[in-house]
Structures are given as C-alpha cells and as structure tokens.
Amino acid sequence: MTQLTDAVLVDRLDGVMTITINRPEVRNAVNGAVSFGVCAAIDELDANKQLRVGILTGAGGTFCAGMDLKAFSQGEVVRVGHRGLMGLAYTPPQKPLIAAIEGYALAGGFEAALACDLIVAARDAQFGLPEAKRGLAALAGGLLRLPRLIPQRIAMELALTGNMASAELLASFGLINRVTEPGCALERAMELAREITANAPTSISVSKRIINQQTDWSLSEMFSKQEEVAGDILNSRDALEGAAAFVEKRDPAWSGE
Template structure:
C-alpha cells in the first residue's frame, strides 16, 4: 500500500491518509513524497475545495520524523523542495486543510497539524514538541506556529519544556477547533469540511489566504491584499450567484468558478 493515499470522501472533500501504522505514521521518504504529490493533486483539482489530513490506526496521527531513516543517513529524504519537511509544512496551498488527529501528534507530527488551517482531535489525542529534550528545535514550523495558535506564555512553556498537552486543554487554549470521542476525528473533520463548503469556495480561499498572513504584514499591506482579493472574487460566477440565491430565497449553488 502507498505510504500516503488520497480519496474523495464527500462532495469537494479529499481525505489524505498517512499509512505507516506500524511506524506510528512517522515520516520517511515515501511519506514526504506522497504528501508532496497529494498537495499538488488537490491544488490542481478545481472540484476539491477542502482536504483532511490524518494518520491510520488511531494510535498516532504522526510521530514525527522516522528516526531509523535519520540514523541511516537518509534525513534529506524527509524533505521535498516545495514542501520541505514531510513534503507539506512549507508547501504553497490555497485549499483549506483540516488535521484530523487521533492519538499522538508528536514533534514533526504536531508540526504537520499546525501547518493545517484547522485541527479536529479525538479526546485521546496528545500534542507535544519534545525536540528540546533531545537537543533539537522544532524547525519545521513548530517554534513559530504554536505561539501564533495559542496564548504566548503557554506556547513558550510547551516549547521550552517539551511537555505534552491533551486535546481538551488544547481546545481550551485555542489551537484545536473541535474535540470528539476516540475514533471519530475523521468523521467530525468531514462534517466540518462540509460546513465550510456550504460557503463560496473562492471567497473562503481568498479570505483565508489573507488571514494566514495576518501575523506577517502591516495593516496597510493586508488592507491592500483584501482589496485585491475582493476584485478577484467579484470576477467569479459565484459572486453573482450569492445575491441571486438570496433574492430567490434558495440555497446558493456554488461552482467554484
């Protein structure tokens, strides 16, 4: 079986699954290459509006880098030119990604989840960036994405101690959107994706494209980006469909065009 699979699980929704259950879904070269291909395929498909990333087995979403690969001198295989670590954390993405976390999301696995736009986690899930306990840093985005996703002091504590945080506490602190019972993270993520997909996909995509840059740019620059995005949205078929559906008192029929 491929290390990463992609399947359409609902209208406009793709499920991307890391399939290395026996290795706690850790990242090796096959996973990095598979995720890189998955992102590119989803970006290229106009009929896919949202994607869900998960790991098989229910024990671990992803345990980070496969240390057997690292110790064998194959560290470079865990990176791709477009996506960097796991072929994913730096990949240019316009579609909406939801992490569906069951079990452990450790080190690079936690960084994969943080690289998504939203996180759904089961109540047995645990998150950690333990790199400092091994003399490393969470260099695949963890050390800067975590402070953006939760209160500064608590993020600093997790980074500096390498401690673990359960899903319920993660939701209280704001970096997990929804908590569900064990085994239901993917189903809840699909329902979440379908809720998002009730809205005009290009408008959602353009809106989150700006929101992702909110910590990196000035208000003036973000305002200019917003006006540019609005101009692009106004050129779409869906821009006309929304008001028309409102006047006709019916649900809009979005096309993504």
C-alpha cells in the same frame, strides 16, 4: 481509495480529499515515502478543481509521531527539498486543510497539524514538540507557528521541556476547533469539511489568503492590502449566484469564478 505509496492513502469524495498517513506500526512516523506521498496529494488538492477541502489524518488510531528517526539516522531523505517535511512545513496548500487527530501528534506530526488551517482532535489526543529530548529543534514550523497560535509562554514551555499537552488543554487556548470523543475525529472533520464545501470556492480562497496574510499588515495598509487579494470578488460569478440563490430561495450552484 487510492495509494500514492504504501505509506499514504488518498480518498476523494464530494469535493473532499482525505490523506491518510499509513504506517501505523511506527505510529505513522514520517519517512521519505510519507513525506513525498503527502506532498503529491497536497499538489493534487490544489490542482484539481473538483477538490475543495483536504483532510490530513493517520491510520491505526494515531495521527503522526513525527520524523522517522531510524530512517533519518540511516541517511534517508525525509524532507521534500525546499518544501520541508511532507511538503507542508514551508508550503501549505492554497485550499483549506483540516487535521483530524487521534492518539499522538508529536514533533513533525504536531508541526504538520499546525500547518493545517483547522484541527479536529479526539479528547484523549496528545500533542508535543519533543525535539529537545533528541538534540533537535522543531524547525518544521513548531517554533514559528505555535507561538502565533497560543500564548507564547505556553509554546515556550512545550518547546523547552518536550512535554506533551492534551487536546483539551490546547483547545482552551483556541488551537483546536473541535474536540471529539475518541474514534470520532475523522467523522467530525468530514462534517466540518462539508460545511466548507457548501460555500463559494472564490469566497473560501479569498478568505483563507487574507486571514493568513493579514498578520503582517499595518493598520494603515490593511484595507488596501485586502483589496489586492479580494480583487473584484463582489462582481464575481459566485457573488452573483449567491445573491440570486438567496432571492430565489434555492441552493447556489457555485462555479468557482
């Protein structure tokens, strides 16, 4: 495991990068060091061909309590320029990112989880957008992503009341992929990451892009738009390797091409 800053730990193992927010004394609240540290890790995830999937988690039994209000009130820069909080709000990574959540995922922490592609959460984890209680608004994606992922009226209630919701409640709306026993979120997230890394890099990349972009495609254009993204995947080296491995009854050796 390496440290990008004291506030962010990074581990790389078998194609999976685990990014850990490391400020447990303040429930992993996001100051400048966290924001820029996570952003740097995300950039490495996308740039390094050996890395296939990322996991974002928090140290000390909690995910992230959001922006560090003390740092914010003292004028510290806690956002990464045009990329927003942790470099995730406006520019999520191209590669799959899984949130592994224990404890609290609040405000910007919840919004970071929403920017991830998949969420694994402990059964007793709590989620919320409490910004309205502090004269703020959930502008790091909470007001935009959440109503696209769960019923709008539920998202509206969370934003207007600032109340918390349980992992099990949000899982019932389809927001969470795996609900685990407390203390097991990172382990289950790693299992999910390995299920992904077993598959072809080209297929993963194309599938993520299409699913993320298709929400704005009309019925008349969706297949042509899909073709623009998928390109020549049927003739890719990974497609040929996948077919050959099936016929030869062996594990495929993916090239990412």
